[in-house]
Amino acid sequence: MQATLLYRCENETGEAATWLPRSGVFLWVDIENGRLHEYHPKTNRVINHPFPDMVTAIIPSTNDEEEIVVALKNKLVSYHLKSGLMKELVTLPGIATEFRTNDGKASPEGRIWLGVMHLANHQETGSLYCIEKDFSYRKVLSNQCIPNGMAWNQAGDRMYYADSGRGCIYQFGYDAQHGTIQEQGIAVQVPAEYGVPDGMAIDGDGLLWVAHWGGFGVYVWNPVTGKLIDKIEVPVPLVASCAFGGEKMDDLYITTARTGLSDQEKERFPLSGSLFSLKI
Numbered sequence: 001m002q003a004t005l006l007y008r009c010e011n012e013t014g015e016a017a018t019w020l021p022r023s024g025v026f027l028w029v030d031i032e033n034g035r036l037h038e039y040h041p042k043t044n045r046v047i048n049h050p051f052p053d054m055v056t057a058i059i060p061s062t063n064d065e066e067e068i069v070v071a072l073k074n075k076l077v078s079y080h081l082k083s084g085l086m087k088e089l090v091t092l093p094g095i096a097t098e099f100r101t102n103d104g105k106a107s108p109e110g111r112i113w114l115g116v117m118h119l120a121n122h123q124e125t126g127s128l129y130c131i132e133k134d135f136s137y138r139k140v141l142s143n144q145c146i147p148n149g150m151a152w153n154q155a156g157d158r159m160y161y162a163d164s165g166r167g168c169i170y171q172f173g174y175d176a177q178h179g180t181i182q183e184q185g186i187a188v189q190v191p192a193e194y195g196v197p198d199g200m201a202i203d204g205d206g207l208l209w210v211a212h213w214g215g216f217g218v219y220v221w222n223p224v225t226g227k228l229i230d231k232i233e234v235p236v237p238l239v240a241s242c243a244f245g246g247e248k249m250d251d252l253y254i255t256t257a258r259t260g261l262s263d264q265e266k267e268r269f270p271l272s273g274s275l276f277s278l279k280i
Contacts, residue, residue: 001232003218003254003276007039007046011273014255015103017199018058019245020065026245027068028255028275029055036070038081039275041246049084057104059112071101071114076131090135092116102126103148103199103241108156109176113140115147122146122165130179140181149200149241151208160187160208160223162197169197169208171223187223194219194228199241199255211239211254218242218254236272237265244280252278 011030018027026039036049036058057071070079074095078087095101095116104114111130118125126144131137141147145165152159152174159174159181169188172181188208190197195215200208207229208221216237220230238257245251258272266272 001230001278003232003234003252003278005271005274006253006277007044007275008271009037009046009274010258011035011255012259013240013257014273014275015056015199015240015257016058017201017241017243017253017255018060018068019243019249019253020060021245021249023065024247025065026243026253027058028241028253029058029070030273031056032259036079037275041251049079049081051086054100056101057114059104059106062110069112071104073100076112076114076135090131090137092129092137099125102146103150105150107159107174107176107179108152109179111179113150113159115144117144117146126163126165128161132179146196148198149210151200151202153202153206154204158184160200160202162200162210164196164198164213167192167196169200169210169221169223186226188221188226190219195237195239198239201243201252203244209242209244209252211242213238213240213257215239218252232278234276236269236274237261238272250280252280254278 012032016029034051038047053072059069075091076089102115102117114129116127122145124143126147128141148162148164159172162169167190171184171187195212198211198213200210217234218232236256241255254276
């Protein structure tokens with residue numbers, strides 16, 4: 001399968017692929033440039049929302065899709081897509097200047113899980129936080145490398161989590177009542193020639209659709225067997241996140257990046273940093 005170009009842009013790091021089902025809108029961010037993009041499939045229109053800091057993750061509201069939670073460098077804010085009103089929710093004071101938030105997702109019962117990574121040193125300097133509905137928070141995992149994509153199974157009792165620095169996807173038993181996890185080992189160890197696992201989505205069959213940074217695609221993994229099922233080819237090397245969307249949830253939206261590419265690589269892969277899609 002081959003993804004096609006949906007919207008050409010030059011995101012440094014296009015991330016946080018997010019579908020808003022009631023609004024029929026797709027959101028994603030450009031981390032370093034501090035922008036949130038709002039794509040309307042029916043009109044092919046993109047609205048850009050600038051932020052005063054880098055922006056790394058999007059958590060939709062269960063009540064009002066116009067109001068979302070956005071992760072900035074060291075804090076969470078609420079943001080209204082129509083009015084542009086922004087309100088600080090919580091600052092993570094333990095994040096020093098050389099750190100930043102990374103990927104974040106809401107668990108099925110509504111807790112926010114958020115990775116924190118070092119800007120340069122990725123040798124077990126990262127952490128994974130759990131943020132409660134009252135925005136109290138706790139560090140759940142330390143000594144991570146690059147905490148990244150997350151997903152939960154339909155039953156809500158299993159969590160998958162990618163550490164890009166270790167090139168693997170872990171599986172955890174998940175206790176929704178208490179918001180606790182119990183490691184159950186590695187679900188997928190990604191071979192180095194496939195790049196490293198980044199953002200991910202999970203389908204109704206429990207398969208993980210994983211964006212591979214350096215892997216030119218979205219790879220479909222069976223987390224039970226650890227086997228590769230399929231690959232969606234993307235014509236750029238740095239594939240960062242993906243999400244299902246559309247009226248029938250049969251569109252796969254794929255974000256990409258260009259950060260760190262040489263001038264020669266940018267010429268060779270001119271669509272790097274653009275948004276791609278695929279009809280499943």
